[in-house]
Amino acid sequence: MKVLVIGASGLVGSHCLKYFKEKDVEVIGTYRNFKTEGTYFFDPLEENCFDFLEEINFKPEVIVHCGALTNVDYCEEHQADSENQTLTSTKVIADYCKKNNTRLVYISTDYVFDGLNGPYSETERTNPINVYGKHKLEAEWVAEKIESCIIARITNVYGEEERSKNFVAHLLSVIHSGMEKNFNLPFDQFATPIYAGDIARMIYLLVxxxxxxxxxxxxxxxxxxxxxxxxxxxxxKNASHLLLEPISTQSLQQKAKRPLNGGLLNIKFTREYPQFEYTNVDAFILKNIKNGI
Ligand SMILES: NC(=O)c1ccc[n+]([C@@H]2O[C@H](COP(=O)([O-])OP(=O)(O)OC[C@H]3O[C@@H](n4cnc5c(N)ncnc54)[C@H](OP(=O)(O)O)[C@@H]3O)[C@@H](O)[C@H]2O)c1
Structure with a gap:
């Protein structure tokens, strides 16, 4: 099977690329601004953006689309950019899938919900409360038109990442740096953190x-x-330089509203894959400590 991972320079995409390779899938990945090893430049907003596939003679049967503008506060203040990067780009990718009979996996978020009564199951009513969530939901509607589409919603992803952008990786890098740093952290934003490596394994099974x-x-x-x-x-033991301050979301004054009781229920996936072994945060940290990271 030939798979194209869009956004393979990012957290989720890089894990998908790596895991699919390990499973001997013929897989390639793309980047947009941040070139990582073995990825191809791809910007869905550029004309003839899919031409590179012809040049390398690669016709994907599946596209795993992890590309999006993921800075929620930036999206709130730059609605047009958010719409282009998340919605318009998904339209371009969905059009390619339709024309080429390619299956699509669209990665979405729990921010399609309002956070009043999460964690959420797949059947619950969506109601985004910020620009990022709105554009992700509209992109889901575009993706849904591809009959064979999988929409995989995730939240609070952590894991090994070249740029260490994700929250857990960032905390670990501060701990290891020994430099004092203070974090004001909301005690009222709940979610279901997930390891990027688990997402890759789950998507592989679904595909x-x-x-x-x-x-x-x-x-x-x-x-x-x-x-x-x-x-x-x-x-x-030696992490007293990592200063953690609990704070309410209201006093944080983030640009974009946050779903407070967010998170996702994995009942459907677990019912279909009862043997799946989940990684939790404890296991991830212990693995890092064991590997001396
Ligand atoms: N991380 C989370 O906690 C989380 C939670 C919920 C949902 N998600 C969703 O999961 C997906 C992957 O997120 P992530 O955390 O892996 O994000 P990430 O680390 O920021 O990576 C995003 C990837 O998409 C690429 N990209 C950005 N805009 C693009 C565009 N318009 N077209 C094509 N590629 C584009 C980026 O390329 P360059 O970096 O090379 O420019 C990068 O490879 C996104 O759809 C996001 O909405 C993530």
Whole structure:
């Protein structure tokens, strides 16, 4: 099977690229601004953006689309850019899929919900409360038009990443740096953190089994940001330079509204894959410590 991972220079995409390679899938990935090893430049907003596939003679049977503008506060203040990067780009990719009979996996978010009563199952009513969530939901509607599409919603992803952008990786890098840093962390934003490597394994299973429709991918953890950071810190004796301050979302004054009781229920996935072994935050940190990272 030939698979194209769009956004393979990012957190989720890089894990998908790596895992699919390990499973001997013929897979290639793309970057847009941040070139990583073995990725091809791809910008869906440029004309003839798919021509590079002809040049390398690669016709994907599946596209795993991880590309999006993921800075929620930036999206709130730059609505046109958010619409282009997340919605218009998905339209271009969906058009390619339609024309070429390519299956599509669209990666979405729990921000399509309002956070009044999460964690959420796949059947619950969407109601985004910020620009990023709105554009992700509209992109889902575009992706849904591809009959064979999988929409995989995720949230609070952590894992090894070249840029260490994700929250847990960032905390670990501060711990290892020894430099004092203070984090004001909301105690009232709850979600279900998930390891990027688990997402890659889950998507692989869904693709191989020809699944369709919406899947909520979550692990067994449910934390607010402050609890999550405390959990990470608790594994290190010499981390007093990592200062964690619990704070309400209201006093944080973030540009974009946040779903407070967010997160996703993985009941559907677990029902279909009862043997799947989830990684939780504890296991991830222990693995890092064991590997001397
Ligand atoms: N991380 C999370 O906690 C989280 C939570 C919920 C949902 N998601 C969703 O999961 C997907 C992957 O997120 P991530 O955390 O891996 O993000 P990320 O680390 O920021 O990576 C995003 C990737 O998309 C590429 N990209 C950005 N805009 C693009 C565009 N318009 N067209 C094509 N590629 C584009 C980036 O390329 P360059 O970096 O090379 O420019 C990068 O490879 C996104 O759809 C995001 O909405 C993530």
């Amino acid at each position: 191989m089994d020809d699944k369709k429709g919406v899947y909520h991918l979550a692990s067994t953890d449910y934390y607010n940001r402050y609890q999550l950071a405390k959990k990470v810190k608790s594994y290190f």
